[in-house]
Amino acid sequence: MIDKLIYMETFGCQMNVNDSERIITMLGDLGYAATNEPSAADMILLNTCSVRGGAEEKVYKRLQNLKIYKRDGKSQIIGVGGCVAQQEGEELLKKFPFLDLVFGTHNLHLLPDMVRGAEQGERRSETAFIDNEQRLDLFPSIKGKSRLSRFVTVMQGCDNFCSYCIVPYVRGREISRRSSDILTEVSQLADEGVREIVLLGQNVNSYGLKVDSEPTFAELIRQVAEVQGIERIRFTTSHPKDMSDDLIACFSDVTKLCGQIHLPAQSGSDAVLQRMKRVYNRESYLEKVRKLKAVRPGIVFTGDIIVGFPGETDEDFEKTLSLIEEVRYIDLFTFVYSPRPGTKAAEFPEEMTRSQKMARLDRLMALQKQINLEICNEYIGGLQSVMVEGEGKLPGQISGKADNGRIVNFSGKKNLIGSFVDVRIAKAYPNSLLGELPK
Numbered sequence: 001m002i003d004k005l006i007y008m009e010t011f012g013c014q015m016n017v018n019d020s021e022r023i024i025t026m027l028g029d030l031g032y033a034a035t036n037e038p039s040a041a042d043m044i045l046l047n048t049c050s051v052r053g054g055a056e057e058k059v060y061k062r063l064q065n066l067k068i069y070k071r072d073g074k075s076q077i078i079g080v081g082g083c084v085a086q087q088e089g090e091e092l093l094k095k096f097p098f099l100d101l102v103f104g105t106h107n108l109h110l111l112p113d114m115v116r117g118a119e120q121g122e123r124r125s126e127t128a129f130i131d132n133e134q135r136l137d138l139f140p141s142i143k144g145k146s147r148l149s150r151f152v153t154v155m156q157g158c159d160n161f162c163s164y165c166i167v168p169y170v171r172g173r174e175i176s177r178r179s180s181d182i183l184t185e186v187s188q189l190a191d192e193g194v195r196e197i198v199l200l201g202q203n204v205n206s207y208g209l210k211v212d213s214e215p216t217f218a219e220l221i222r223q224v225a226e227v228q229g230i231e232r233i234r235f236t237t238s239h240p241k242d243m244s245d246d247l248i249a250c251f252s253d254v255t256k257l258c259g260q261i262h263l264p265a266q267s268g269s270d271a272v273l274q275r276m277k278r279v280y281n282r283e284s285y286l287e288k289v290r291k292l293k294a295v296r297p298g299i300v301f302t303g304d305i306i307v308g309f310p311g312e313t314d315e316d317f318e319k320t321l322s323l324i325e326e327v328r329y330i331d332l333f334t335f336v337y338s339p340r341p342g343t344k345a346a347e348f349p350e351e352m353t354r355s356q357k358m359a360r361l362d363r364l365m366a367l368q369k370q371i372n373l374e375i376c377n378e379y380i381g382g383l384q385s386v387m388v389e390g391e392g393k394l395p396g397q398i399s400g401k402a403d404n405g406r407i408v409n410f411s412g413k414k415n416l417i418g419s420f421v422d423v424r425i426a427k428a429y430p431n432s433l434l435g436e437l438p439k
């Protein structure tokens with residue numbers, strides 16, 4: 001029976017968004033339903049991110065603000081999960097006396113028990129890593145939301161230890177899920193009406209590499225493509241070092257695999273890439289981009305770039321700009337470097353001022369804005385196959401995604417929701433396209 005409300009705020013990456021959905025599913029069994037109103041909630045949970053310093057401070061501020069909802073006489077529960085929880089552990093309980101629960105990235109399965117305890121006034125922190133086979137059975141699936149597109153986690157954690165990144169410390173060792181479990185979940189989702197699967201992992205294309213009995217990521221994609229009812233496959237986030245020829249070939253012969261890829265370069269300079277411990281260089285990255293463009297004409301790239309990495313010279317930065325011009329990303333996620341505790345790069349001396357970093361960021365963003373505009377304008381007049389997912393922003397509009405991942409809004413009847421339609425593009429915006437049904 002649903003008789004309690006949970007308000008959940010999620011920071012950071014898609015992993016966290018996915019974990020939040022799983023938490024809501026799990027706590028549904030304890031009688032909790034989601035609400036958007038913190039003041040009405042019986043429980044408030046923050047699912048946090050610590051990839052960049054700013055994100056972490058945001059969590060601390062938010063926690064202080066949430067304190068006001070902890071009213072006398074009402075046993076409202078407040079909890080923190082995700083990467084900040086993993087990093088800080090019990091310290092959070094000490095720092096914030098009104099906090100009841102702290103749960104790490106490997107401990108979601110303990111949450112129902114922790115919540116039951118908190119309902120009785122217990123305060124508890126659980127942040128132990130589970131780096132053994134048992135973890136494979138702790139991937140609870142997400143139920144109860146009928147949607148056309150769903151994420152399916154295929155691996156968790158990261159073993160790459162890029163020198164700037166905290167993820168391997170807060171998400172733990174890389175582990176690949178059993179392909180049989182993945183395929184069962186995909187089939188169930190297809191039966192529920194899901195048409196698009198987004199395969200999810202911190203380093204998704206290293207899937208299966210460390211387990212002889214499991215397929216490679218390329219083979220897994222081919223197996224998912226066999227599942228009846230699934231029409232589209234995407235994946236995120238991929239590491240350039242694991243962009244194998246076999247995976248590149250999937251973009252040529254697996255027609256269900258969409259023509260869109262998130263392939264973070266981080267920098268265009270070999271010297272910086274080496275200090276970042278990215279294990280590829282500019283040329284090998286660009287070679288993969290060229291191959292992908294050759295096998296899938298029109299493929300759309302998105303990426304991540306860090307500016308102001310310790311020791312990044314003007315020349316290094318110019319190389320990043322020229323890489324961006326060569327790849328021509330449709331969207332770029334740009335980050336100003338921030339040192340993270342415990343990482344290798346946190347020991348590197350930083351010479352650049354904040355304003356120097358910001359000046360570089362501005363140049364990068366200006367260049368990207370121009371490239372985005374040029375690419376999007378090229379869509380005008382052409383047809384895009386749109387998977388219609390819901391109503392659009394304006395009355396009378398419906399909305400969906402093109403194969404390349406762009407959101408397309410257009411005037412149309414609601415009964416088209418759930419189907420694939422060819423839409424002619426009339427206008428381009430930075431983040432979406434405006435289309436019309438061909439007459």
Ligand code: 5AD
Binds near residue numbers: 166335337339
């Ligand atoms: N500083 C700035 N950006 C970072 N990222 C990861 N760690 C840091 C850091 N310390 C960025 C990378 C990564 C994205 C998710 O966040 O670009 O791909």
Ligand code: SF4
Binds near residue numbers: 160165
């Ligand atoms: Fe972080 Fe590098 Fe792993 Fe990505 S691949 S999560 S940037 S360590």
